[in-house]
Amino acid sequence: MTQPASAYFMEERHDPNETHTLSVLVQNEPGVLARVIGLFSGRGYNIESLTVSETENQKHLSRVTIVTTGTPMVIQQIKNQLDRMVPVYRVVDMTLTGRSIERELAMVKLRGTGDHRVESLRLAEAFRARVIDASTESFVFEITGNSSKINQFIELMRPLGLVEVVRTGVAAIGRGAEGM
Amino acid sequence: MSESTSHDPNQMTGAAMIVRALIDHGVQHLFGYPGGSVLPIYDELFQQDQLQHILVRHEQGAGHAAEGYARSTGKPGVVLVTSGPGATNMVTPLADALMDSIPLVCITGQVPTHLIGNDAFQECDTVGITRPCTKHNWLVRDIKDLARVLHEAFYVATSGRPGPVVVDVPKDVQFAVGTYHPPRKADVHISYTPRVKGDPAAIRKAVSLLANAKRPVIYSGGGVVNSGDEACKLLRELVEITDFPITSTLMGLGAYPASGKNWLGMLGMHGTYEANMTMHDCDVMLCIGARFDDRITGRTDAFSPNSKKIHIDIDPSSINKNIRVDVPIIGDVGNVLSDLLAMFKAEAKKPDIKPWWQQVATWRARNSLAYKKNNDLIMPQYAIQRLYEATRGRDTYITTEVGQHQMWAAQFFGFEQPKRWMTSGGLGTMGYGLPAALGVQVAHRDSLVIDIAGDASVQMTMQEMATAVQYELPIKIFILNNQYMGMVRQWQQLLHGNRLSHSYTEAMPDFVKLAEAYGGVGMQVIKPSDLDGAIMDMIKVKKPVLFDCRVAALENCFPMIPSGKAHNEMLLPAEATDEATALAFAGGKALV
DSSP states (O other), X not given: OOOOOOSSOOOOOOXXXXXXXXXXXXEOOTTXXXXXXXXXXXXXXXXXXXXEEEEETTTTEEEEEEEEEEOHHHHHHHHHHHXXXXXXXXXXXXXXXXXEEEEEEEEEEEEOOTHHHHHHHHHHHHTTOEEEEEETTXXXXXXXXXXXXXXXXXXXXXXXXXXXXXXXXXXXXXSSSOOO | OOOOTTOOTTEEEHHHHXXXXXXXXXXXXXXXXXXXXXXXXXXXXXXXXXXXXXXXXXXXXXXXXXXXXXXXXXXXXXXXXXXXXXXXXXXXXXXHHHHHTOOEEEEEEEOOGGGTTSOOTTOOXXXXXXXXXXXXXXXXXSHHHHHHHHHHHHHHHHXXXXXXXXXXXXXXXXXXXXEOOOOOGGGSXXXXXXXXXXXXXXXXXXXXXXXXXXXXXXXXXXXXXXHOHHHHHHHHHHHHHHOOOEEEOSTTTTSSOTTSTTXXXXXXXXXXXXXXXXXXXOSEEEEESOOOOHHHHSSGGGSSTXXXXXXXXXXXXXXXXXXXXXEEEESOHHHXXXXXXXXXXXXXXXXXXXXXXXXXXXXXXXXXXXXXXXXXXXXXXXXXHHHHHHHXXXXXXXXXXXXXXXXXXHHHSOOOSTTSEEOOOSSOOTTOHHHXXXXXXXXXXXXXXXXXXXXXXXXXXXXXXXHHHHTTOOOEEEEEEOSBOHHHHHHHHHHSTTOOTTOBOSSOOOHHHHXXXXXXXXXXXXXXXXXXXXXXXXXXXXXXXXXXXXXXXXXXXXXXXXXXXXXXXXXXXXXXXXXXXXXHHHTTTTTO
């Protein structure tokens, strides 16, 4: 294919994308989340999921968990770019360490009566989802697990009268005695 | 009540704190423009004489002046502007400084805290707008944080990879009284710890690669200049003891002297043939404080395909961003070079690279910077050569705008020392050079400061001539006037079928009259035979000069790596016939 005439070098890259979960320890100060998100949008990185909350009140530390996709070179770049931000303490690639637990919480609302209602309760039990709200024609389930388990649960609920879903995004922590 | 004996000298208003902090950080000059939300600070400036404020004519001018000041001194440049439009006008210099790693501390006024978010007069979300174009920024909502933030701002701007920072101070915080404290270690985020020392194991690997190289090259960049004079000395020593050929990016010119025998000239899109061929065919590449950007590499999949690459950089995010390297060394250039040299001297011998130098000599013989001489018209390259000859041996600083003239300056002006060359490399900001020259001249009152300019660029910040006149800064604006946006016209010719869409300036001002209107001196030269004398006259004038050098209008900047090509597919001036150019750029198709 002839390239269009351009002042820039146009190249297509064909490295396969990977999905990584990053844990980022940041100073909890105004604007810090905007910095993190701005980095992703400004440099064209993907955010599949992002959670953030203060984890150490005394030290004003927050922990951000980001699930992102990109080529290995881009993932490395994301980590380096995050790490050089002034309020960022540490960036750990939970996927690379290979020893992490990932959890997500979802609340799933269903509307239905009769067999569908019974079936949804039975599936919820199998997935260890709890009923946290009920009316004569609806349930809200709470389910915790890794993302694929939640995806699966939602798919099963769909034909049974799924109304809406809300998910927290992934939180990740390393196994064993060491902190990040 | 009589004055209290227990009066604490560190009790002061926020505005006074700002002035005090600048003084404590050794600031002597700042560039700025007053406005409603910085009036308390301007009031403090009025009542002291340790800081000299330079009043510009547009905030962008203040920013570029501070960049020139910083780049030519190694000290941070300081800017003071008002809220809203003052801050937004600073966005371009901030982005420019971020790209080129220039330390700037910019203090912006902000509307009072209780009005923030209310769309108040001259309000804008300064920290939001400047977040992606600063290394870091702060909005100070509480007087208790002000001293700490100011000190941290200086530290962040000047340490690690230098860059611009913004401290946004609401007007009520400027009026509020608090306790100042001088700079101290605890003022810095503990999360911010730039790495300075290189990993010895990585340096050992690098030394072993260098010692066994058959076809080595050193590729240095602006990071060497930023690291300081010592780093430049070490770079020269490294070249001396290894006898390796060395090339440099646009930003790195002067770190190694242009008169040095190992100098290949600049590399990249408009670099020399020998520099680019050496990069392409080398077996070991030592990249020092440069970042493999797209103007340097050409096609990344064909970039120096057979070399082992060593990369020294203080910023880990520069490593493996565009080009995968074999030996990354994260650390300050000066620090790493010192360790590397010590290890090389102790454990290695310089390799025999005679055949490589013979190869380099054949590339040099292509004379890739050649251009057709002309007796009737001033060739732009010739103008730069004559300017260079006339300034040799003088204490000279050069700034540039952006475009063809910038590339010709980089190609034809020889830099012997670092910090003598101020140019907008990363962002490519037209209008950078004139205010940058101002900043340089403020720092070096008695030196010869020349902005090598283009006629289009220079009109973007022309108003700063008034600043030059006001502060008696005898900057010389050497305009290569071809009446086009030359580089745009060149691209249009080469890539867009010579359809010169809006790249011709039909209404060119009379630069001589313009200079005189500002209170400066205007000069115009049309004939090559008048050039030398005029340049000497320009140098002698102790006033700001606009030098209108009329040059051949349609000259192109060569050599050149066409888009989508590799280093070894350069287009040389002698070969750049219309057909060859068409073929090189688009396989002969897209040009029709």
